[in-house]
Amino acid sequence: MLVAFVGIHVPLLALVLYIAALNASHWGQFVETLVVTLLATLIGTGLTLFVLNKLLSPVLLTATALEGFRRDRSLGELPRHYTDEAGRLMASAAETIDHLDTTLDRLEHVDEATGLPNRRQLLTTTNEHLTQGVAVALAVVRFADYKRVKDAYGNSIAEHAMAVLARRLGSFVAEGKILARIGRAELAILGTTSDDPTAQAALASRIRDVIESSSGDLTLGSIVLDPTLQSGLAFYPTDGVTAEDLLDAAAAAATQSGPAAPLVLHSPAATRAAQSRFELEHDLRRAVPEGQLDLHYQPIVDLADQCVIGAEALLRWRHPERGMVSPAEFIPVAEATDLIQPIGLWVLSRACMQIRDWSKTELADVRLAVNLSARQFLDKDLVPHVRDAIDAARISPDRLEIELTETAAMADHAHTRRVFTAFRDLGVGIALDDFGTGYASMSYLRKLPFNKLKIDREFVSHVDGSGESQAICDALIALSRGLGINVLAEGTEREEEVRHLLSRGCSTFQGYYFSRPVPAGELARAVSIAQLRMLHHQMERVDNDLRSARGRQSKRA
DSSP states (O other), rough: OOOHHHHHHHHHHHHHHHHHHHHOOOOHHHHHHHHHHHHHHHHHHHHHHHHHHHHHHHHHHHHHHHHHHHHOOOOOOOOOOOOOOHHHHHHHHHHHHHHHHHHHHHHBBOOTTTTOOHHHHHHHHHHHHHHOOOOOOEEEEEEHHHHHHHHHHHHHHHHHHHHHHHHHHHHSSTTTTTEEEEEEEEEEEEEEOOHHHHHHHHHHHHHHHHHHHTTTTTETTEEEOOOOEEEEEEEESSSSSSSHHHHHHHHHHHHTEEEEEEEEEEOOOHHHHHHHHHHHHHHHHTTTTTEEEEEEEEEEEEETTTEEEEEEEEEEEEEETEEEOHHHHHHHHHHSSSTTTHHHHHHHHHHHHHHHHHHSSSSTTOOEEOOOHHHHOOOOHHHHHHHHHHHHHOOOOEEEEEEEEEHHTOOHHHHHHHHHHHHHHOOOOOEEETTTTOOOEEEEEEEEOOEEEEEOOHTTTTTTGOOHHHHHHHHEEEEHHTTEEEEEEOOSSSSHHHHHHHHTTTOOOSTTTOOEEEEGGGGGHHHHHHHHHHHHHHHHHHHHHHHHHHHHHHHHH
């Protein structure tokens, strides 16, 4: 405006002064002309500035409002009733600021995939309750399968699964309770309660029912998933005096839950266990590169042919400070993190190399079985990994057998059939492990190309004295015969178990009765011990046959 004023009025004033100087008859006339010109210029300039100020005030107000929103998210009041161009600009800016504030508020406080309050909003609400002195309970529900679903099928499928679970939980959560998503794989339920232990126990029971009601199969397109939900519960002020403390306590308790205990109440022991689990995970990450892992081998015997037909590779971890760590302790940690993939690849490679090392020894005919975790099995590159391990070791594929639990095999029917078929075409053996503990469909099993069914040790243990176990084992042996596949009893520890199952038609065994798992260098000796056991059984059968023959002869006499 200043430039425009100078550019227009200075030349004009100069022109007026020049003309006045040429035409004025006396000095007074020149001064009069100059004063009139200056007054007219000032009045015109004032009117111009007044009009421009009115026209530009919406722009200035809009700029001030935008600056305030950028600085501290303040929402300035902008008039929206003007209809001219500048007024419409101001009204549009006001609507844009309101929309942007709503969007930012949603991004900051609402989870996009589920539409639930997020962690920040839950903590804010919880702190408001605590400030008012309200006794609250906080439960954390963890979708344990989230990462393996994400790794196998992508982020969109995993997020869809979380949305489905959120809707299920939301349909069961009572009015007045708040359901929120607090992490990638975690949901939380916030509710008010009291200090009465009876009321707290009743609340825990209701939440346990909600978890169980929400644990049915998830259908994600062509995928049918049996979700694993872990949950923990914490109470104010027993388990924490701040919202963060309560959330941490419930999350720590959730890590200790499992199928037998779907909901765990927080305790100092749960926190220590969570910390121990974290430390174990930290140490496990160094186990492969530092050579702390090893494979032990347990012989598999066939009493019908009186020979050792194979062995199972079992993972062992010798911790430099803790000593031998139980697989039951570190395998779940590996499966819950990204560690199961590199560990699984190492096991597969090491097992194939061991088969190669045995090829020129008396163990040349031994077929080696390797376990796959459920998460490994969902890896889209699993078959190429197996093929690469076989090629790198230069072994025959039929020397390798892949074991998968019944539960893992039932997780995704189409994927299981596709992978099993690829293994069969490759020449690799396939065994269903821990059979009888899952919910396999018989019609579905008939369509799967697998070679062996392993009866779970739960039914083998003391089968000679348990009518229920005998009925289950008899059914599984008959099923194997009907499907034309081999059946193996794992976990045999007593002679009576072997004798009973052998009489029922199961001749293949694996367990401590024949040999414990041993390092590779001790397997030949373990095989010899197992053969002595088999010879003992053979001689016992001969003795029994002779006694029976003598008994029949005595009756004839």
